[in-house]
Amino acid sequence: MEPTNRLYYDDSYLTQFTARVVAVGEYRGRPALALDRSAFYPEGGGQPADHGWLTDADSRQRWAVQDVQSDNGVVWHIMSDDEPLPTAGNSVIGQIDWTRRxxxxxxxxxxxxxxxxxxxxxxxxxxxxxxxxxxxxxxxxxxxxxxxxxxxxxxxxxxxxxxxxxxxxxxxxxxxxxxxxxxxxxxxxxxxxxxxxxxxxxxxxxxxxxxxxxxxxxxxxxxxxxxxxxxxxxxxxxxxxxxxxxxxxxxxxxAAAVLSVGWTELPQAIARLQETQQALQRELTQTQRELDALRATQWYTQTPPVDGRRIVTVTLPTASIERLRSIAGFIAELPGGIAIVAGGTERVQIVVACAADTGADAREILAAGMSVLGGRGGGQMHLAQGGGGQPAALSAALAAMVERAHRD
Ligand SMILES: [Zn+2]
The missing domain is CATH 3.30.980.10 (Threonyl-trna Synthetase; Chain A, domain 2)
Structure with a gap:
């Protein structure tokens, strides 16, 4: 097939032209037309293809050109497959979507x-x-x-x-x-x-x-x-x-309206907001720590002592590992206190802490739970932590740990 005469080479402002259909075929499985001349730019050189329309000579029918590709010098106008296309030999008027071009x-x-x-x-x-x-x-x-x-x-x-x-x-x-x-x-x-x-x-x-x-x-x-x-x-x-x-x-x-400032003042307003937020976060962390200390004491006193030990089990699903450790630490500061603190929503996390006067080994208590859960962990004599395994087995694991803590 003869290479298409590319009208945009000479005039990139040409938006309307007449041409003759020289071939009706397919381009990569989509219906496509080749014309003897075209102002449509085919995708290439980093520039996307033109879009536009073809109409028949007496303007009765109009077809959308959805994509334009070049193959061996021939420009293929890729059309919708909804309606029958003009046949080879017919004249058409091409119209480029100028806004896009x-x-x-x-x-x-x-x-x-x-x-x-x-x-x-x-x-x-x-x-x-x-x-x-x-x-x-x-x-x-x-x-x-x-x-x-x-x-x-x-x-x-x-x-x-x-x-x-x-x-x-x-x-x-x-x-x-x-x-x-x-x-x-x-x-x-x-x-x-x-x-x-x-x-x-x-x-x-x-x-x-x-x-x-x-x-x-x-x-x-x-x-x-x-x-x-x-x-x-x-x-x-x-x-x-x-x-x-x-x-x-x-x-x-x-953003400026939300912060009630002019838009030029946004950087300063956001910096102020960040400072306030950081100060509040510090205050919240401190308050939470104080509250956890009070709660730990409360849980401890509510747990009756057995042979001088108070084995406190707590489950706090949304607490961070730092908070679990902090709570366990508070309980283990009290005489005879053994803390078994569990958390985590998707992955189980458990912290075990033992007061020095109990003589209990936190690692062994944790191991009793991990063998039920199928998780892993380790630590020191007074503080151990672990996690993973089957979340559904958590209550059975906690029971095994309490049992182990009494025995030790
Ligand atoms: Zn260029």
Whole structure:
């Protein structure tokens, strides 16, 4: 099949065109049409495919173009399988979804400019590029990026945008190509298309670009992170800068309203809130400790002594291991006190503590429980802890431990 005549090469602003259907077939299992000429951009070079519509010559029928892919020079327009498609030989009118395309042109061209900016300001070449529905990322071949470097690249890129530089796309001969300072070598050997943005960037590229850099509008860097030893920079261009601003504005104003401050005062307000929260947490921990000491004494006195020992068993499912240890410690400070304290919701945790005057070995008492539970543990003579095993066997394990504590 003849390669499709790609109309967007000469005019990236062309949104409507007429063409003839040359083939009706399938592309990866989905119904697809090939035309003799098309302004639809097929996915490639990091730029997503155009969407749009085809109508028949007398505008009676309209089909949605859901995806566009290129295969061996042929552009396939992937269609819904809901309705019968036009047949080969028929004329159709193609219509590009311009809102989507212009957004892609802004992001794609912005990427050319930001890539040039990172080379100019930090000597950091771009290795790969990805354009998603939300944002754009480039991976830079550097291992660190600081705030000043990112600011410098952003300022450089926005200056280049506002200089409103002319953008030219053309196919060049090998002789011409030899004289163009390309950013990186082309991936194709023949039919090399060079896109020049003023004199700041010359790239081999088959994508769609605006006529002047000013149409990119603005570039905002949203953030960056380390990815496989490189730096991934996330950014947005043009209309997406406004959308990102609105999104952040809504979030910031929402948070500010909750805290009853202006949005510029958010950092201080959050810092104050954190301080208060930390102070309250300290106070709560202290209060809980005091309360646990009182409870421990109460449980101890409620347990009748047998041969001078008071074996206190307590189950506190939501308590942390630190709290279980603390409670067991309080009980073991009292004369004849042996504490068997269990906790944990999904995984059983048990702490055993024995007062020195009992002569009992906490490890042996714990071991009696662990053999019933099927868990593991260990410790010292006066304090041992363990856990795991079958939670359903907890009460049987506690009974075995009490029995062992009496015997010892
Ligand atoms: Zn390009």
């Amino acid at each position: 212009f957004d892609h042109m802004q992001q794609h061209c912005g990427q050319h400019i930001l890539t040039a900016a990172f080379i100019a300001t930090c000597n950091a070449p771009t290795v790969s590029f990805h354009l998603s529905e939300r944002s754009v990322t480039i991976d830079l071949a550097i291992s660190t990026l600081n705030d000043e470097q990112a600011q410098a690249a952003k300022a450089w890129a926005n200056t280049a945008i506002w200089q409103n530089l002319p953008i030219q796309a053309r196919f060049v001969t090998p002789t011409e190509l030899a004289h163009i300072p390309l950013r990186k070598p082309p991936t194709v050997n023949e039919q090399v298309r060079v896109v020049s943005i003023g004199d700041i960037d010359h790239s081999a590229c088959g994508g769609t670009h605006p006529a002047r850099s000013g149409e990119v509008g603005a570039i905002a860097i949203l953030g960056w992170s380390r990815q496989r030893g490189m730096i991934r920079v996330e950014f947005v261009c043009g209309g997406r800068v406004i959308a990102a601003l609105h999104e952040r504005d809504r979030a910031a104003r929402g």
